Amino acid sequence: MKFCSECGYSVSLRIPPDDDRQRHVCDDCHHIHYENPRVIVGVLPTYGSKVLLCKRAIEPRKGFWTIPAGFLENGESTADGASRETWEEARAKVGECSLYCVFDLPYINQVYMFFRAEMSSDEFSAGPESLDVALYEEQDIPWSELAFPVVTSSLKYYYQDRQSGVFPTRNEVMLFKRPRNG
Amino acid sequence: MKFCSECGYSVSLRIPPDDDRQRHVCDDCHHIHYENPRVIVGVLPTYGSKVLLCKRAIEPRKGFWTIPAGFLENGESTADGASRETWEEARAKVGECSLYCVFDLPYINQVYMFFRAEMSSDEFSAGPESLDVALYEEQDIPWSELAFPVVTSSLKYYYQDRQSGVFPTRNEVMLFKRPRNG
Numbered sequence: 512m513k514f515c516s517e518c519g520y521s522v523s524l525r526i527p528p529d530d531d532r533q534r535h536v537c538d539d540c541h542h543i544h545y546e547n548p549r550v551i552v553g554v555l556p557t558y559g560s561k562v563l564l565c566k567r568a569i570e571p572r573k574g575f576w577t578i579p580a581g582f583l584e585n586g587e588s589t590a591d592g593a594s595r596e597t598w599e600e601a602r603a604k605v606g607e608c609s610l611y612c613v614f615d616l617p618y619i620n621q622v623y624m625f626f627r628a629e630m631s632s633d634e635f636s637a638g639p640e641s642l643d644v645a646l647y648e649e650q651d652i653p654w655s656e657l658a659f660p661v662v663t664s665s666l667k668y669y670y671q672d673r674q675s676g677v678f679p680t681r682n683e684v685m686l687f688k689r690p691r692n693g
Numbered sequence: 694m695k696f697c698s699e700c701g702y703s704v705s706l707r708i709p710p711d712d713d714r715q716r717h718v719c720d721d722c723h724h725i726h727y728e729n730p731r732v733i734v735g736v737l738p739t740y741g742s743k744v745l746l747c748k749r750a751i752e753p754r755k756g757f758w759t760i761p762a763g764f765l766e767n768g769e770s771t772a773d774g775a776s777r778e779t780w781e782e783a784r785a786k787v788g789e790c791s792l793y794c795v796f797d798l799p800y801i802n803q804v805y806m807f808f809r810a811e812m813s814s815d816e817f818s819a820g821p822e823s824l825d826v827a828l829y830e831e832q833d834i835p836w837s838e839l840a841f842p843v844v845t846s847s848l849k850y851y852y853q854d855r856q857s858g859v860f861p862t863r864n865e866v867m868l869f870k871r872p873r874n875g
Contacts, residue, residue: 547731
C-alpha cells in the first residue's frame with residue numbers, strides 16, 4: 512500500500528495512538544488502513560463412499576488435486592461461500608454444510624474453513640478453474656498429487672473419522688508451506 | 694474506496710474479466726482491489742464454574758458486557774489472537790484454547806471465532822477498552838446487559854453443553870443486529 516484509498520495522498524507505516532503495531536496511515540487525512548487475514552472457504556464434497564476432487568487449472572499448484580475452495584466474499588455466510596465455490600469449480604450441488612476443518616495459516620494471513628457436505632447428485636464437471644473433476648474412493652486418492660497441506664490434512668481427518676462416523680470440527684495451525692508428500 | 698492504494702489514481706466499481714461481481718478497479722494501473730470479510734477472535738474464559746466478562750468502555754454497546762474479542766491480526770493464529778485479546782481487554786492469561794463457536798455475520802462482513810479456555814489464575818483487571826471485568830456464576834450472568842447476540846448465544850451454548858461436559862464446535866449464521874433481549 513502506497514496511497515490512501517480515501518483521499519489519494521501518500522501513506523506511511525506508523526503506530527497509531529492507542530495501538531501497538533504499525534499500520535499504513537494517511538499523511539494527509541490520517542485515515543488508518545488496517546490489513547487483516549482473509550478467509551478461504553471450501554467443501555469436502557462426498558457422494559456415498561466417494562469424495563470429489565478438482566485438478567487445478569491455475570497457479571499455484573496447477574495440475575495438482577484440491578477440494579473446491581476460494582476466498583469468502585462480502586455479504587455471504589461461510590457455508591454459502593463454500594457451496595458457491597463447489598459450484599464454480601466443480602459444477603456440483605451440495606446439501607447441508609457441516610463445519611469440519613479450520614486451519615490457520617498465519618504465515619500467509621489466511622484462515623481456512625472447510626465443510627463436509629453430501630452431493631445432491633452425481634452430476635459434476637470442471638469449472639473454469641479446474642482441468643478435471645473426479646470422484647475418488649479412498650484407495651484411489653492421489654496423495655502425492657494433492658495441491659496443499661490443508662487438503663491432505665482434511666482427507667486424513669476424514670478417513671480417520673469415517674471409521675467412527677463421528678466428525679468433530681478440527682482446528683489446526685499450519686506452519687509449513689508445501690505438502691510433506693508433494 | 695475512492696483511490697488506488699498502489700498508484701493513487703481514481704478507482705471505479707466494475708466487474709473485472711473472469712469475475713462475476715463488482716470490484717474497485719484502478720482506472721490507470723487496473724489493479725483490482727478485493728474487499729473481504731474480517732475475522733473477529735475471542736475467548737470465553739472460564740475459571741472453575743465461573744466465566745469472565747468485560748464491560749465495554751468503547752462504542753458500540755459501551756457499558757454492556759462482552760467476552761474479550763477483537764480483529765484477528767496478520768501473522769497470528771486465531772487461537773493466538775484470541776489469547777492476545779483476552780490479555781488486552783481483561784488482563785487475564787488463559788491456557789489451551791479450544792475452538793467453540795463460529796458465527797457468520799454476513800450483513801456486516803464478519804466471521805466470529807470464539808474459543809473456550811481456562812484461566813491460568815484468577816488474576817484479571819480492566820484493560821483500556823474495558824470499564825470493568827468480573828467473574829460470573831451462571832445465575833448472575835447479566836443477560837439483559839450483554840453487548841452482542843454472539844455473546845448471548847455463546848453463553849447459552851456453554852451452559853447447555855456444560856450439563857453434558859461435551860462442547861462440540863458450534864456454527865451459526867446470525868441474521869439480526871441487536872440482542873433479542875437487550
